[in-house]
Amino acid sequence: MPHVTVEHGSGDNPVYQVGRKSFVFFRNPRPDAFDPETGERYADVIVFWVESEADKQALVQDEASPFFTTSHFDGHPSVLVRAGRIGELTVREVAELVQDAWLSRASARRAAAWLSAHPPRAGS
Template sequence: MPHVTVDTGTADNPIYQVGRKSFVFFRNPRPDATDPETGERYDDVIVVWVGSEADKQAMVQDEASPYFTTPHFGGHPSVLVRASRIGEISRQELAEIVQDAWLSQASRRRADAWLRDHPPPG
């Protein structure tokens, strides 16, 4: 995606930004995202912005999907996914969620230019 910069978080985790707005970042282990069996904090959580609450709910409603959320992210336009489960997402779906995340944070001018040059299928 154009105009992307990569910053680093507190544990040198990558933070992907467009126009200084994050759209994908790798989160540090936190108490709100833990293994339900062991209680261990997940160390591989990726935060991905989404376009709307409806998009978020559509992604997290299927408990078998790799997408999830926590109360900490209630009302936040993002979903969580564990890096260890990224293989459950097709390359095309992954490209789409990253593109949608970028579009949700890019300026109107940048988003319009991208969509003009890369019209959605269908």
């Protein structure tokens, strides 16, 4: 995606930004995302911005999917995915997830230019 910079968070985790706005970042282990059997904090959580609450709910409603959220992210336009489960998604799904995250945070001008150069495919 164009105009992307990479910053590093407090745990040296990568934070991908467009126009100084984060759209994907690798989260430090936090108490709200943990293995329900062991209580161990997940060390591999990736946060993806989404366009709307409806988009978020569409991704997290299926408990079998790799997407989830926590109460920490209530009202926040993002979904969580464990890196250990990213392989459950196709390359196309991951690319679409990153593109949609970027589009949700890019300026209107940058988003329009991207969409003009990369029109959605039928069935997308």
